[in-house]
Amino acid sequence: MNLKMAQQLRPSKSASKKPKIDWSRREEADNFAHTVKLYRQGKIDHDNFRRFRLQHGAYGTRMTDDYAMVRIKIPAGQIYPHQLEKIAQLSEMYSIGSAHVSTRENVQLHWVVLEDVSEIMHGLADVGLTSREACGNTVRNVMCSPLSGVCNDEEFDATPYAIATARFLLRNPLNQSLPRKFKFNFSCCEKHGMTRIVDVGLIPQIRKLDDKTMQHGFKIFLGGGLGNKSFVGHQLEDFTPEEDLLYTSIAVLQIFDRIGDRKNMARNRMRYLVNEMGWDKFKNLVLKERTIVRATQSVIIRLNINKKSNEIKRPISVSSENGSIPDGYARWLKTTTYKQKQEGYRAVFVTLESGDITANQLRAMADITKDFSAEGFARNGFSQDIILRYVHESDLPKLYSRLLEVGLANSGSLTMASAVGCSGTSSCNLALTNSHRLAKEIQRKFLELKLDDDDDLRDATIKISGCPNSCGQHEIATIGFFGGGARVGKDMYPNYSMSLGGRFDDKSMLGVTCIRVPVKRTIPVILKIIELYKKNKQSDDTLSRWIDRIVHGNESSEIKSVKDMQKVLSPLVVPPSKDDDPDFYADYGSDTSYHTVTGKGECAA
Amino acid sequence: MCSLSNEITYPTVDVDAIRSKINDDSVRLIDVRREEDYNQGHIPNAVNLPLASLLSGDSPESAVKLFEELGIADDTKVVVYDDTFGALASRVAWTLQYIGHKNVALLEVTYSQWKELGLKTSTEKPNIKSTKHSLNLNPEIMATAEYLENAKEKDNVVLIDNRERLNFLEQHIPGSINIPYRTLATDGKILRTKESMRNLLKNRGIPEDAEIITYCGSVGTLSGLAYYALKSIGVPNVKLYVNSFKEWKKLEKPVGKQENAAYWDLSAE
Known part of the structure; x- marks a missing residue:
């Protein structure tokens, strides 16, 4: 069969699919606007207002009452093209022109003027989404x-x-x-x-x-x-x-x-x-x-389970001429795609630096989802990423080119390179360090060194929280970090506590505390651990297995325990004097000397 | 101000009205894009006025001369469009009003949106005869730094910054509030519907009878769009701080900042 015939025999391009469930209630938007007014007029006290605000998915923002973060719930992570487009628009109108994909499959809009939150809620209602019960003492996104x-x-x-x-x-x-x-x-x-x-x-x-x-x-x-x-x-x-x-x-x-x-x-x-x-x-x-x-049910209650399977219809290629495959394709294919149980299809994990995505990239993802996913929607993942499933294997080179055009073709989403970082001092009241930026820095370094391509590192993870609370899930990472401050004399510097050996599979365990690492030494320390692994690994070994043996005291090479690791790493974490290295004393994303400032957290509100 | 079809309405004109007036010599369409873009196609009979040409000699006298060369007389109905969310067109329209031209409006869509609607374009340049235009300055629609500095302390004055959120957080004129220019548009139109514009102001607690001064980064384009968004719902007293934040900083006036947060690191740009 020639190419032309093959094209003709393909099914026609599917229109943008619509979700089966409308999660929104438009009247909640008007009610929110009204309640903000009452709060500003002093007719509702701060605590009551905060509870109400959180119930509706608007979280407080670092050091200010004027802004909120709107957390959009994406149940089961299923997100449709027109919803991505709407979020793109809302991010430009009411937020910072980028949105953030969280570790719990939500999409967050940061630095929203409190008075504009209701406008976002209206926009979400246009596409059947809600922020209701995304924060507060409720059942969060399922x-x-x-x-x-x-x-x-x-x-x-x-x-x-x-x-x-x-x-x-x-x-x-x-x-x-x-x-x-x-x-x-x-x-x-x-x-x-x-x-x-x-x-x-x-x-x-x-x-x-x-x-x-x-x-x-x-x-x-x-x-x-x-x-x-x-x-x-x-x-x-x-x-x-x-x-x-x-x-x-x-x-x-x-x-x-x-x-x-x-x-x-x-x-x-x-x-x-x-x-x-x-x-x-x-x-x-x-x-x-x-x-x-x-x-004792007074009425029969049961879950309304819609088991009707989604229609799988491969979209027709926009153009089928086989252009040359851009550089980096093999690496991308190996480190971002998963072979589905359905013959001929793969799931593609699109990695975002710390979960951040621009409005234009969201629009591109909407088009790409329509053009490449045979199920017609995308899924948010656990690692601040977006997953495109049911991509036919023969469409992968083309998908790679399309992602490359919009800066979404980074490799390594399924490897240690895609570090997770919570929002840190970029927006969170509790944060002590800029964990958000550190995760980006680590990812960039890993990609630069092509470490995503190293099979030994593939199943290891790096996760970072900006404070001891675990929004960055550091405790289940192979190498986890949580932020704090330390000082030399009167000079403070950002410092991370590093844990090793966390995992979240059937042998789930929390990482074991190893050593405190100044922020500007985190990357050298990670690279040192990799170097030590390479030196001591067994044949057919992986970094995560090696670290697993170390934290359980089962390793026989020079590093037998977490204590040994601590000893080897300790020369790397010695603070220089401020005169010798002023940069050491500044956090990423800041050119001034480090100091800790925190406000009241709202996780507990 | 209601939009009767085929009438030139203020401050935005709908697409149908323009289509029916394209060959009407009492209407002058101004295309505010770069010359090379204009040459590749424009709305039929539109003349070209790149914003840079207007700004290069931004005195009222030189502006009058430019508009005269485009065949605009005191009673010419002028409609302006661009391909930059209406911001550049707004700045041109505002300048016309500032020199005392009464009848000027914005096309409700950008050039790209015009093309997406499948409407006619042309590469032909219209034959324009130069004409005379008077100069009657309209100072009440303009704010200077000095004026702004005094006015912003008053209760019934609202200062609006139309730059993007992150730029605003990083630095802004103290006391201003932020309505990013993207907030002013809606799907397929350069401005929100009147109802949603009113709602935005209501939510923000901005009274429509306040004196509102808008500003943006450097030359009053994004804030020019805000000027027209406010005019579209009939806010009577709007002023454009046309030299905007660039001048404010050059004058070393006080600057406000959202402190102790690394918000730039949330951007995926």
């Missing part, structure tokens, strides 16, 4: 693995369950005023989700019943979470049948609502309750509560 539905290791697609759970809980009285925020993560398999570091984590499972029928259900993990003090979640039971998914969710929420700590803001996530009560006791309470929930 996440789902971006590979759900295409993962080679999954037993079934959890996406419809994640969407149904989000739909059931949004605006549900059950979760409007919990003791603290509450997070659900659905995964596809053990490897690709973060099910053990959230309040409720779920992995789909199928079991064979005695009558040979197959039953869908989940492995459910409870009481995990990252923060000032972090915990790994516990598995509730061997198998939770899908019929029990909703009852289990309600039972857990009710227990937390009833006996969770409402006084001590710093220790009131559900993981503290589980820890204080002890897992067995908590587990029994959940199982008992679930029986009661199941038995």
Whole structure:
């Protein structure tokens, strides 16, 4: 068959797909505008207003009451082309001309004038999106693995369950005023989700019943979470049948609502309750509560699960002439794409520096999604990235060219190169350091040295938080950092506490504290660790496995323990005098001497 | 001010009105793009006035002379367009008003949007006879640095900065509020609908009867657009600080800043 005929036989270009669910309520926008007025007139006090604002997804901004960050919920991470276009427009009109993709699949607009938040809410309502319950003491965005539905290791697609759970809980009285925020993560398999570091984590499972029928259900993990003090979640039971998914969710929420700590803001996530009560006791309470929930429904409640599969229709190529493939394609292909279980298709992970994307890039992503994804929408991921699935393998060179044109073709999204950084001092009240910029600096250095192409480093991660709270998820990183300040005499400098060996798969564990590293020494320290690994690695080894052995005391080479590592690295972290190296004393993105300034955090509000 | 089809309305004119007036000699269309872009195609019968030519001798007298050469007399109906969200066109329209021209409006779309609508373009240059225009300065639509400095302390004066948010956070005239120029447009038009413009002001607590002074980065283009956005809903007293922040800094006047935050690092630019 010649090329022309092949083109003719292709299906026609699909129009922009529309989402099945409208998450918005337009009247909430008007109500928000009205409430801001009352607050400015002094008719609502600050605490009440803050609670209201957070409930509607507007978070406070560093050192000011005039601006807010609007967190747009993207349930299960599914985002449609016209929604990307709308967010692009809103970012230019009311924000900084860039948007931010978070680690929880939200999209955030920063530095929004508080009085303009309602305008954004109106704009979101135009495309069926909401920021409702994206902050505050509510059930936050329900996440789902971006590979759900295409993962080679999954037993079934959890996406419809994640969407149904989000739909059931949004605006549900059950979760409007919990003791603290509450997070659900659905995964596809053990490897690709973060099910053990959230309040409720779920992995789909199928079991064979005695009558040979197959039953869908989940492995459910409870009481995990990252923060000032972090915990790994516990598995509730061997198998939770899908019929029990909703009852289990309600039972857990009710227990937390009833006996969770409402006084001590710093220790009131559900993981503290589980820890204080002890897992067995908590587990029994959940199982008992679930029986009661199941038995005492006043009306039949169930999740509205739409299992109708999405239409997969490969868009027709805009033009099929095979131009030359630009440089870097092989590296990009190897380090950003995932072979789906569907023959001939790949998922492409588009890495963004610390999750930031310009309005023009968002518009380009909208067009690219329409032109390349056979499912017609994109998925936000766990690592501040956007995933384009159902890209036909023969369209990949062309997709690469298109991404290259708009600066979105960085390689290494599925490797250690794509460091995660929370917003840090770029907008957060609690931040002590500019973790956001540090993640960008590390990513740039890794790409410059082509370290993304190194298979030994591929499954390792770098994650950075700007303070001891774990928005940057540093504790589950192979190499994690959280920010603070240190001083030489009276001179302060930004300093990171580094941990090693964190992971979030079936052997989930929190990283082990190793050493404190001044910000301007973080990159040399990371490179030194890689150098040490190369020197001491076994055949067929990876960096993450080597570090895993070190933190467990199972390594036999010169570095046997975290203490040994500390010893080797310590010469690198000695502060020079301010006269010798003034740059050492300044954080990234600042040309003045470092000092710490923080405001009141709102995670606990 | 309602937009009866085929009428030249103020301050923006709809596409249909222009289409029907293209060959009407009482209407003069000004294309504010670079000469090479104009030569490659423009709205039929439009004349070219790159903003740079106007700014190169930005005295009222030299402006009058330029407009005379474009065949604009006191009673000519002038409609201006550009391809820069209406900002450059606004600056030209404002200059016409400043020298005392009464009848000037902005085309409601940019040249790109005109083309996207599938409307006619031409590469032919119209034959223009030079004419005479009087000079009656209209100082109440202009603010100088000195005027601004005194006025901004008054209760009923609102100072609006129309640059992008990050530029505003980094430095601005103390007491100003920020409405980025992108906020002023809507899908497919250079200005918001009147209703949404009113709503924006209402949310921001800006009374429509206040004296409003707009400024931007250097020559009053983005803030010129804001001038017309405010005029579109009938705000009576709007002034353009035409020399804007560039002059303000050169004069070493006080500057405000959002401190202790590394907001630039959130930009993916």
